[in-house]
Amino acid sequence: MSKPLKDHICEEQLFSSIFRTHSKNLHDFLYYKFGSQLNPQDKMQEAFVKLWENCAKIPQNKAKSFLFTTANNLMLNEYAHQKVVLRHRMIQPKHTTNINPEFILEEKEYKAKLEKAIAGLTEAQRVAFLMNRVEGKRFKEIAQLLDISTKAVEKRIYGALKKLRQDIDEL
């Protein structure tokens, strides 16, 4: 019976909880899809502001898709179809004890290859794959976020893995 109360999200507490649930996923989605050039955090925040403006019209269970669609559109407005290249940050290896220069060089080469290979993936593959590998999300979660079937996610991710390995071998 309490359902109608939660039917719209103009209440600040509910809005806050929606923010906590979706802000990171939304930001990550934007990042993997469009890269960091177009400032995914700004777009994420803007999408939430828009959600608030329309809070009376949007039921709670539609909030997620509204956020993702809105943020995606905000990005597309700016996105001039340039190729998205995700930057690889050099991560300090855990075992810093016995690194030889050869190993470092090898690592560097591998990362460059990886960067190129990732850039070669389709947008759909890249988003699903990185959410899965980097953010550690399961197929089902990604499927929910992107509003597609688990099977489709599986296909994208597996396809991405195959293509990556192939490209890395060739490079």
Add this chain to the structure above:
Amino acid sequence: MNKEDLIQKWLDHNLNPRELEAFKQLKDYPNLIKLDQGLIGFKADTINEDDAFKNVLKSIDSLKKKPNKLFATLSKIAAILVIAFGIYFYTSTLDTTTYTIASQQKSIVLPDASQVQLNAVSTITFNKSNWKSSRNLVLHGEAYFKVAKGKKFDVKTNLGTVTVLGTQFNIKQRNDYFEVTCYEGKVAVNSKTKQIILLPGDTFLIIDGNYIATEKENVSHPSWLINKSTFRSIPFREVIAEFERQYNVSVEFSDFDGSQNFTGDFIHNDIETALKSITLPLQLKYSKTDNIIRLKRE
């Protein structure tokens, strides 16, 4: 379990311990783990949720303020409109006054298309907004009326009220001189001392409170409309007063009192001819300096 299934399950983070062992035995394992390690470098920037949420709330607050601003502007506009409308309403219900100075005539059309011709040094006042319900106007001086048919039409003067229903008439009220001439229709005159109904050609004349009977006149409009003042047995001082109004001069005389009657006319556009017209019949001489005219017996 074949290799592909294992890799799929690995990808889905869904290997049980036994499967994990099997997965580790795959010859692809080192390769996959290396790839997986490498991918960590692509991790999205971490965001500070609290800061981000504060930013969102801040933008929302600034949005909330906008409607207030809009409301403020709207209320300003509304206030201006109210004031403007108030002024309009106030002024539109005010009386309209038209006046003429010496040697000037004016023609006025009233809201019901009645026409008024105002002679020199005269004032007329009426109210536009309730003209439909009451056709009332106040006259000081002389005016010729051509009244459109309709309800009662009242002209108030200091010396009496003239009531008509749709007609043409002339009213002249100067100091203690009150003259009403009817040219068409019927005119009711209500002065302090006398009530009378005038028919076309009739003239009602009161000078210094005395009613003076006059003959029927057969003209269609007062002569001043064609720039001529006509008098029939009118005291000479009234003639001179009219002369002063038409030419904007002052006329002085000392060796007669101006009470003798004058019959005749003078025109409004030639002062020499006009002076002759009023002096010759009474055998007077005139001299003119600037705007002062002196009359003397011959």
